[in-house]
Structure formats: C-alpha cells, structure tokens
Amino acid sequence: MRKRKVWASAMSGVLMLSLLAGCGGNNGNNAAGGKATAAPDATNSAAGTDSGSGENVNLRLYTYGTEEAYNWKHTLEAYKEVEPGVTVELVQLSEKGDTQEAFKKLDLEAASSAQMDILMFSDAAGYAQRVALGMAEPLDEFIAKDGYKVEEDYKVDTHLDGKVYALPGKFNPWYVLLNKNHLDEAGLAVPADWTWDEFADYAKKLTQGEGAQKRYGTYFHGPQGGGWMEFLKLKLENQPQNAEFLKADGTSNLDDPNFKSTLELRLRMEKEDQSSVPYSDMISQKLAYRTQFFNESASMLLIGSWMNTEIGGTDKVPLNFNMAVAPFPKNNAGDEKGLTPVTTDYVAVAAKSKNKEAAYKFVRWYTTEGQLVQGKNIPAWSKVTSDQVEGIIDTILSGTKNPEKVDKKTLVDTLVASKASAIIPPATYQSEVYKAINEEYEKMILGNQDVDTTVKNSQDRVNKIIDANKK
Template identity: 30%
Template sequence: MSLLKKKRWIAGITVLVLLTGLIAGCGGKDNNSSASNNESASNGGKSGKPVTLKMWGGVPPESGPQQVIDNWNKEHPDIQIEYVRFVNDDDGNLKLDTAMITGQDVDLYVNYTVSQAAKRVDSNLALDLSQFTDYNIDEKMGADAAGWKIKDKYYGLPTTKSSYFIALNKDALDAAKLPVPKEWTWDELREYAKKLKGSHQYGFIQNMEPFVDPIDSVLSQEGYTKADGTSNLDHPLVKKWLETLNAMMKEDKTTPPLGEQLTSKMPVEQVFLSGDAPMLNIGAWLLRSSNNFTDYPRNFKIAFAPVPRLVDGADKYVSRGGLGDYISINAKSKHQKEAWEFLKWYADGGMAPMAAGGRLPASKDANQDDALKNLLADKRDTYDLDSLMYVMFDNKTPTYVRSLEQEVMDLRAQEYEKYFLGAQTLEQTIDAMVTRHNTFLKQNQK
C-alpha cells in the first residue's frame, strides 16, 4: 500500500469510527452532564474502595508520567491513576478515539493539537469544564490559554509551556566557526546546512510533527482564507517554503528526501544525538532523549536556536509555541469529579517530573524551580545554557497554537508530499491545494 493511500485509509477509518460514535450518541443521554456519570464514582468512594482512573498520554511513562502518577497515588489512596501510553501519530490518535467511542476505560487524555481536540468535542468525547467553578483557567495559565478555547469554552486544560526550536550540535558549529543564531531565516539555515554537512550524510533533519510549521507561522496571522473567503494556500510564502525545502532535498542534498524519511521512519532524534546530523527541527520533547545517556549516548554539547523565519524582518513573525498538552476529561467517564481533582493538582505543580521530558508547567502556581531541576537533571553541563534559556524563557517572539482543521492539514500534506516526491510540479501542487481547500470551504459554509 502506498504512503498516500495508507494515509487516506487511516483518515477514512477515523471518520467512519467517529461517525459511528456520533450516531450512537444521538440516541443516548447528554454525555456532558456530569450528575449521572459521577453518581457511581461517589458510591464507589463511600464503599471504601479506591476509584481508579485511566489517563492516556503520548509521553513514555519513564519520561515523567509514571513519577507523576506514583506521586499522586501515594498521596491519594482513595483515587488511583493508571497511565496508558499512546503514540502521538495518526495510528495512536485513532487508537485513543476508538477506545473512547467503544466505551473502554479512558478518563483523562492529552490532546496535542487544537484540531484533534475540536474533533473530539464534536464527537461528544470531551467534557465542558465550565461546570467546575473552583479553578480560573485564564487566570492560572495567562492570556495564551484562550488559543485552546473551542466554541468559546474550555474542553480541556492547557498545562505546559511549549517550545519549538532547532537543536544544534554546538561542537560542530564551533568547528565550522558558526555562531548560535538568535534570529535567522530559512535561507540562512540552508547555508548553515551546507557548511555543516561536511562528512555527515545530511546537515539538517526534521521531526515530522513541526515539519509544516513555517506555513502556519504565516497563515495563522494573515489568514488561511483571503478577504473574499477563498483559500490563501497560494500565499507567496507557501511557495517559498516549498521551493526552499525542495532545493535542500534535491539540489543541496543537505536534508533527506521526504519520501525516504517517511518510508524509512527515520529516527531523527537518534540520528541527531548520535552526531550523524548537526541540526534538528523539533520541540522540547527532545530533552527526554537527550537526557537519556543510556539509550542515547553523546559526546557533544547541544545548543538551541529559534525556528527560522521565511523572510527577513521580525515585525509580523510568530512561532509555534504558547501552551500545550491540552488535557481533557472524557465526557463518558464515570469519574469526572475525581478526574477534575487530579487535573487541578497536575496543572498546579504535580506535573513537575514531566520537565525531564521538556514539558514545563504553565500554571502561575507551579514551582518553576522544581521544574528546571527536573528539566536539566544532572546533565546541565551537556547543554549550552544561554541558548537553552533564551529559546525556552527569554525569546519574546509571539506564538501561535496550531488550530487548522485536520481535513485541511491532511489535504495540503497529501499535495506537498506529491511535490517533494517529484510526482507533480510546484504550480500543480499549489493549484491542487487551493482547489481542494476551496472545495472544503464551500462544503463547510455556515
């Protein structure tokens, strides 16, 4: 099965499963009403038996979640948490959605994009948190929390400060006499990749999760649609991004061809940490691997740079970031009140061990010193601390949260993959993205 057909198959199954859940939900009770769902939880507590909740998340248990769970369980014998790990990719998210739709035990779960969360809200799988009045999300998390509102409500709690960056092999930079950038463009990164390639197979590699962020950094501000309501996917900077990456893949040969990376499932973190590629586009979850010298031994220092801009000038530039790890309570959970108690504790500091995997708490009431200790552990000497602090704390570039509809993300990915694979021209790619986006817009007019 080809890569594109596989993706379409997965998307089709996802839609079918979600539609099945919607149809089933139409004949039942309102799952956002917590009274009946919490009755069994209250009875369970009175019987003396502990309530057991299952939390689904994408972070490996050993990278923080298990320590969080152990800490809670020790302090709360009446409410015990079990952690279930799912991989944050198409297959993993389908597994989570299927578990909820089919009534398997899911009490809390982590959304990693607004589009994922919005689909689950539409499928009645996320609880409206406005019924809880003892926690002010906007006050606790700040103005950036509003980016996670869906239908002007919170159906989850954004818990982390998200950082995306270019991780750099500082030793390789020093050898090439290249400074650690604080502001740069994709053209400048392209030149860095040429100079750093040297004896490496590639000078620059990317995690696929933030791969398309340069487009969204532009369109999240200038609009995914134009003033006349038609698609803006033919924006000049969309073309600039496509041309730049394609040239790096085919002309410079400084970054892997997309087809090769996808079919080989290139372990980009391992490639970077082994010293085989000196630059990596990724997010703060890199630190859960870079702190792990047992599985990822390295002998170089890591520096950090902001994700580049597509053009000179920082006036209108925004980078992906803000808040993340949007944790929802399953609207079908029988233990919503208990789940809410855990979620508040987690957000206000219980999540501190998650910093070992690069996840810093967003709540103003969390102890950031504890989080920093967990973030660096005993490996602080293996990082360029000035650039780390700049990227994670001191960089004042405005941020955005990816909120584009999943269908639009899928259709544009299907088209730019054809371009990078050499199956269609740049012009054909942009025309196809615009045509398909316009069709989507017409079908979803309100």
C-alpha cells in the same frame, strides 16, 4: 461555525483520525529525580478540595505518554497525597509513546464500553477532532466555579467554538538543536537570532561527503501521513497572526505568500543545495529524527522542546558531542523574535466518565502544580515565571546522561524568548486539510509537479473540504 460531526456518524471513520501526528516516538530518559519543584499557588485551584462523595474513586487516565517521558509513577503518587480518596489508574496507549498508535487505540476504546475518565490528546487537531466526536466534556462550569480564565491562567488557549474541553499541560516551543562540534569545525557561531535564509546557509556549509556516508546540514521529519505538518508551515509559523493553513474565520490561508515560500525553501534545500535529507529517504527508510541527529547524520534538527528530557543523552540515545540550541528562524531580520510553533498536551475529562468532577479536579491539578511535580517540561501554566525556567531545566537535564555537554545558556535563552503566535482554534476537519496538503507536497518533492501547481491544487482541495463542512 463549522458543522459538528455527531458521534454515531463519525465513529465509522474513526481510524482515519489516527493519521494525526504529534510529537511521536519515544521521549525516553530516566526520571529526573523524585523531588517536586516548589510551585506558586494555583488561583482557586480545585485540586486541593475534597473529592466530594466521601467514597474512594478510581479514575482511568488514557495517555500516549511513557513513564520515561512523563514520570507518571511519581506524579500520580503525589496526587494521591493531595486527594487520598482518589486513585488514578494509568492506561498506557503506546509503550513507545507513538501518538498515531495511541490515537487508534483511544478511538477504539471510546467506541467500546470501557471506563474512561481522563483523556490526553497530543495535538490541536487531534483535540478538535475528538471534541467533534463527543469524546470530551465541556469544562466551562467547573472553570467558572473555580474563578479563573483559561486564556489568563495558561499560555495556550484551548477554546473550541466558545467552549473549553481541555486544559493544556506542557509548553513545548519548537527550536533548533545544533551539533556544536560541527559548527566549530565550520567556523559558525551559535545563532541567538536568525532568518530562514541564514538557516539554509548554515545547512549548506555544514553538509559534507557523498553517498551513504554523507552528512547533511539538516533533517526535516515531515510532513508524513498527514502529520508533522509543522514542516510545511515554516514561514507561516513565525508570524504573529494567521500561522495556520486555515484562518480564524475558517477560510483558507494558502494564498499567504509564506506558504509558497516554505515550499520553495524545502525544494531548494533538498534539490539544489542538497543540504537536507531527501524526503524519499525519510519515507522509504522510515527514518527517525533522533537517530539522524544523535548519530550525527545531520548537524541541525528542527524539533519541539519535548526533547529537553533527552538532549543530554539517554541510555537508548547517547550524546557523544557538544550540543547547543538556537531559536526558530524568522522570515526577515526585522521580524519579531521568538515566535514559534508551540505544542502541548490537551488534558480532558471524558464525556462518558461517571466521575466528572473528580476527573476535572485531577486535570486542573495536573496542568498546574502537577506539571512541576512531574519535572519533565516547561508548564503551560502562566503562573510559572521565566525566572523559574532555569531551575526547571536544571531538574530536567539532571535526569540525562551527559548534561555537561549541553550549552544550558542557549537552551534557557531560547525557551525564555519563545512565544506562540495567536492560537487559531483548529477546525474539526483539520486532519482532512493536512492530508490534502501533504499529498500535494509529495507530488512536488518527488518531481511530479512544480511549486505553482502545488499551491493551486492545495488551495482547490482545501476549499472543497471547507465547503463540504459548512452548514
């Protein structure tokens, strides 16, 4: 068990938590129609019951999600039909969907006297940190009353120290977006199953030109500022167990050879093959992954499937080429297929809410039927079968400008085959671990230390963080 930070002591460092990053940026596109997809019944869902008091209840929902990406107007109007006595007021924390900006504002609001009822966290580390701050209410009594288990009803297990503080919304596995025009020019097929070595080979073959006009094979959008750490776990994330920097027992996992192998892959692709956009360019020029890919500055983009709402092109980011999708690469050809990082929204009831039961009812509805009403993502709700994925994708792509340019079969096949590694509940101090590893990586990629030194320094710093947080 890790030492919990109490509210009073933790709020002094609250802005540091905003180093956490989730999907970031603006997931912009037009709302995908207004129709609710037919949903299977939620087992004993509390959402359809009466709000309890007989009086009108106003709930405030704090989110980083934009209207374009989350279809909030339609979604909240649909809930009003389910619960006429409940009004859910949207508190938009970032107009552009920037998770770091949203976390900063959320932490400041939590330290104030503002009414807070429902909170949305964009990543596991941010969820764990804010549970440690006392911001989220345990949901176990509500869940027991409804008669379901989170690990059975959802594809993401949200337990922390044996308790549930949030339910998962979307199910966004990571995948590789491909410029199919570039692949065709190079005589490369769209991979249905591939390894990191093959990914690196593709990137090398797709790289063209020199200088300012150079087209890179791929672009890695991280790590940066202690966020986007998926890009330093590439060969950890596609194994069934121990896919994180920390193990389930809280000890360091940096002695796993796949951590060092990930560093070597990043170093080789940038310095030797020169097939990935330089890290220094990403940082100094504040590059955006959408721009790099959709402007055809990079032929492949490793990213989360929150991009489903955009891959057919939007008003802000048009699609001017044919697009295909490939699964997250494997370490070895014989490894299990489909294992990939998975992101979700952690939807919680605020500990300071005066309407916890009504807030929970919304959270349960939103993470079940509400996900299908929203029509923007594959839900984490396990009652949605793989047979329904194609219909959901049709709805999502219909809201883009050029869905005909997307190879839908490769997208659906990739999503259906995707699965998460065993979930490791994040430590409350996970952002400290991320920051330390990020800093050591920067020293390596900028030429200030070698791979072995980077691994050793990362191990030493992480072990000190672990020791400092033991009881």
